[in-house]
Amino acid sequence: MWWGAAIGVLGGMIGLGGAEFRLPLLISVFGFVALQAVILNKAMSLIVVITALPARLIVVPYAEAAPQWPIVVNLLCGSLAGAWIGATWATRMRSATLYRVLAVLLVLIAAALAWSHIGGMSAVSLSPVIRVVAGVGAGVALGIVAALMGVAGGELLIPTIVLLYGVDIKLAGTLSLAVSLPTMIVAFTRYSRDQSFQVLRANTSFVVVMAAGSVIGTVLGGLLLGVVPAVVLIPVLIALLLLSAVKVWRHD
Template sequence: MIERRGLGAFAVGTGVGSLGGLIGLGGAEFRLPFLIGLFRFAALEAVILNKAASLVVVATALPFRATTVPLDSVAAQWPIIVNLLAGSLLGAWFGAGWATRLNSATLHKVIAALLILVAIVLVFGRDPDAAGLQSVTGAALIVAGIIAGFAIGVVASLLGVAGGELLIPTLVLVYGADIKLAGSLSLAVSLPTMLVGFTRYSRDQSFSVIGRNKAFLLAMAAGSIVGTYIGGRLLGVIPERILLPLLAAILVISAYKIWRHEQPHRS
């Protein structure tokens, strides 16, 4: 039974990692509905497990991307990274604290609403030619970055995701970053942001779910890494005009199921 659950976790991790890899993300937004719906974890436990798996994926993704986007190119954009982190670190702490205080039913509804938000961003927020806020400079840009970072940090903590689905459009539309560079910059912001959220979650009793499910978590994280690699290799095979609405539809369906979910896993 334990072995089958581990194989299931690896399979799901590979599948959602491949979906995320197809659009340059880690797939955590697709992983969370499986943790709640298929594996029957309570909402907060699912978010914490998702956050742990996402940490592993993000930590491995940045070095992998160094062959495409050199790390010195990422480091050269440190003012943007610091600007977003000024808001995202606080947002991650606040979001995680909020999640631990919500009852499971309310957290299900919050997660469902945020998944729909991510679906909307997937469809409408990834056009590099869209009109952005590049004309905003100086103090106004710093304030905009902090506000955006805070909001992204809150969402990332509540869903247990890296936040790339929100960070990449922000980097492109607000800072005018190249789409490839934006992918690496998002990882540089995501990793410390996730660590802050993870630290806040570690103070809650639900954090013990990691200790009780170590093998399951490792299998899912390993599958996610494999899937992200597969998805990255297939990047561009399916046109975005078809892929993005399809993935958005998956998120909306998942959101509906999570909204109606009433029987969390009891461990």
């Protein structure tokens, strides 16, 4: 539980669930092979998102989020397919290849973290048709990444929503959860058809305890939001992701 809580605090301090930090931990510390770690991470991420969504609606009321349903639908049109594709690829990859892919994706998350929290974001000007097409394309890509890593994908979803649709970042966080939940369920369903899914049944207690720690840690991290200046916290988290990427890349 303590590992889960620590990860939750890290993620909660920047408004995320921490699955990006949990994945390398499952591989490097707990010794799960790549696909097993992804499936376990997906299960824990699903639990965290389910518990986070009601709490998020306290921050951003349903009445404020509901009118933005076209954004959620637009992204889901791509992300549901992307989740199935990504999970299928993961189950068919050699472990060595999947380790390399996960390492590259950790670097991508680090870059997105730096850009969204340090570089700043502003909406791009697109015609309605182009925006819809871009939303579907972005949804596919995000669904693939989330499925391959077993994460909710908020670090990529939130800046995408801000850039494409010009909504406030706080509202974008709520909308990202609404996109993530069905997307994760699709990926989870695809993984359940693979033999490697047995790792979840064999480690149910581990998943529940660590997920509970992540939920508690996320709440604590949210309460600590702003206590540690972003100018200090973000570079540390980026360094952790990059270090994790190196370790995962070198994993046999």
